[in-house]
Amino acid sequence: MNLKEIPTPAYVIDEKKLKKNLEILADVQKKSGAKILLAQKAYSIYQTYPLIAQYLSGCTASGIFEARLAHEEFHAPDGSKRENHVYEPAFKDDEMEELCEICDHIVFNSIKQLQHHKPVWKKAYEEGKISVGLRINPEISTDDAHEIYDPCASGSRLGIRLCDMPSRLPNGVEGLHFHNLCEQDFKPLLDTFKKVEKDFAAYFPDTEFSYSEGEEPKGSQLRWINLGGGHHITRDDYDVEGLIDLVKYIKSTYGLEVYLEPGEAIALYAGYLVTTVMDIVETDRKPVLILDTSAACHMPDVIEMPYVPPLKDADNPGELPYTYRLSSRTCLAGDVIGDYSFENEKKIGDRLYFEDMAIYSMVKNNTFNGMPLPDIAVMHDRNDIEIIRKFGYEDFKMRL
Numbered sequence: 001m002n003l004k005e006i007p008t009p010a011y012v013i014d015e016k017k018l019k020k021n022l023e024i025l026a027d028v029q030k031k032s033g034a035k036i037l038l039a040q041k042a043y044s045i046y047q048t049y050p051l052i053a054q055y056l057s058g059c060t061a062s063g064i065f066e067a068r069l070a071h072e073e074f075h076a077p078d079g080s081k082r083e084n085h086v087y088e089p090a091f092k093d094d095e096m097e098e099l100c101e102i103c104d105h106i107v108f109n110s111i112k113q114l115q116h117h118k119p120v121w122k123k124a125y126e127e128g129k130i131s132v133g134l135r136i137n138p139e140i141s142t143d144d145a146h147e148i149y150d151p152c153a154s155g156s157r158l159g160i161r162l163c164d165m166p167s168r169l170p171n172g173v174e175g176l177h178f179h180n181l182c183e184q185d186f187k188p189l190l191d192t193f194k195k196v197e198k199d200f201a202a203y204f205p206d207t208e209f210s211y212s213e214g215e216e217p218k219g220s221q222l223r224w225i226n227l228g229g230g231h232h233i234t235r236d237d238y239d240v241e242g243l244i245d246l247v248k249y250i251k252s253t254y255g256l257e258v259y260l261e262p263g264e265a266i267a268l269y270a271g272y273l274v275t276t277v278m279d280i281v282e283t284d285r286k287p288v289l290i291l292d293t294s295a296a297c298h299m300p301d302v303i304e305m306p307y308v309p310p311l312k313d314a315d316n317p318g319e320l321p322y323t324y325r326l327s328s329r330t331c332l333a334g335d336v337i338g339d340y341s342f343e344n345e346k347k348i349g350d351r352l353y354f355e356d357m358a359i360y361s362m363v364k365n366n367t368f369n370g371m372p373l374p375d376i377a378v379m380h381d382r383n384d385i386e387i388i389r390k391f392g393y394e395d396f397k398m399r400l
């Protein structure tokens with residue numbers, strides 16, 4: 001089956017592009033010594049985990065379900081376990097025991113959470129099963145455009161500010177974690193790390209030594225630092241060399257293990273949403289294409305962020321002869337994907353291909369209006385597309 005034949009709507013993961021991203025990330029790991037984790041919140045198509053696990057060091061989870069998924073599905077090619085990290089603003093009491101069984105790194109969002117769950121994690125820590133970290137708030141905003149994605153915005157609940165940190169790391173804490181980037185190049189990461197290094201210096205190991213690979217840090221119990229996600233490492237213009245140098249600097253200056261946990265970068269531009277034009281409605285403005293997909297249901301970030309997704313063979317409105325508004329068959333007036341122009345007039349039955357649809361799409365979609373969920377497919381090769389998941393009425397009903 002090829003892209004022109006698969007039933008629509010369908011998300012299609014492009015295995016070749018996924019591999020290309022993974023090769024870049026594997027190279028960063030190799031050259032810098034960093035460990036890169038898949039942030040499953042962006043992409044959880046576990047059927048491709050065997051491929052991803054060939055390249056990356058592990059996964060990170062936003063809670064127990066993602067942690068379980070990685071535990072069950074994300075294994076090295078020889079079957080051995082990869083790393084499994086979890087961070088959540090607050091963990092439920094009845095989840096902590098299981099998390100300590102299936103995860104190797106647990107990151108707490110507050111000193112209260114750390115202390116509250118201590119009776120459970122302390123035992124696992126003493127048995128050498130887990131390493132515990134604290135998420136800090138570096139208090140440096142790097143993205144003015146999207147406040148909902150800024151964990152350092154005023155009033156943020158995400159991470160401990162310096163003024164709320166104890167003078168020493170609490171017993172058992174071996175890691176610091178921060179996350180404050182969104183779709184960014186290297187410079188905002190460098191600015192953030194420099195601020196963390198200065199503000200949180202009291203928690204870092206001694207710098208009088210020069211650490212070689214695997215050497216134990218001295219003068220502090222800190223063993224690792226997690227630089228979070230939001231790094232667009234696999235974008236063509238990303239300063240990969242800058243990132244490699246920073247990781248090497250952290251490792252040789254402090255002797256720390258360095259983690260990066262991007263989500264988007266893993267599957268950036270590695271997926272499509274294929275849709276069909278169902279109707280063309282004339283309005284007092286431009287004609288509207290009614291598609292068998294929906295921004296609200298199948299690409300919620302388009303409305304949440306908001307952004308206009310890239311579309312194959314289309315341009316900005318007015319650039320090409322035929323301009324349309326692309327919309328959906330839900331009843332939500334604002335369920336609009338965007339305005340695009342095309343070389344040729346569109347007809348009912350035409351197919352359109354939204355690009356960059358592997359990330360924050362399948363993990364966020366919903367069945368508002370009783371909209372059917374798109375199939376999920378993997379494109380192994382141009383003419384070899386395999387549908388790995390189909391959805392139906394039961395998927396709508398079972399959640400109600």
Ligand SMILES: Cc1ncc(COP(=O)(O)O)c(C=O)c1O
Nearest residue numbers: 039042179229230231262263264
């Ligand atoms: C704590 C944390 N880590 C990693 C990520 C992944 O970020 P991205 O997909 O932008 O790389 C996020 C995204 O929100 C996050 O909140």
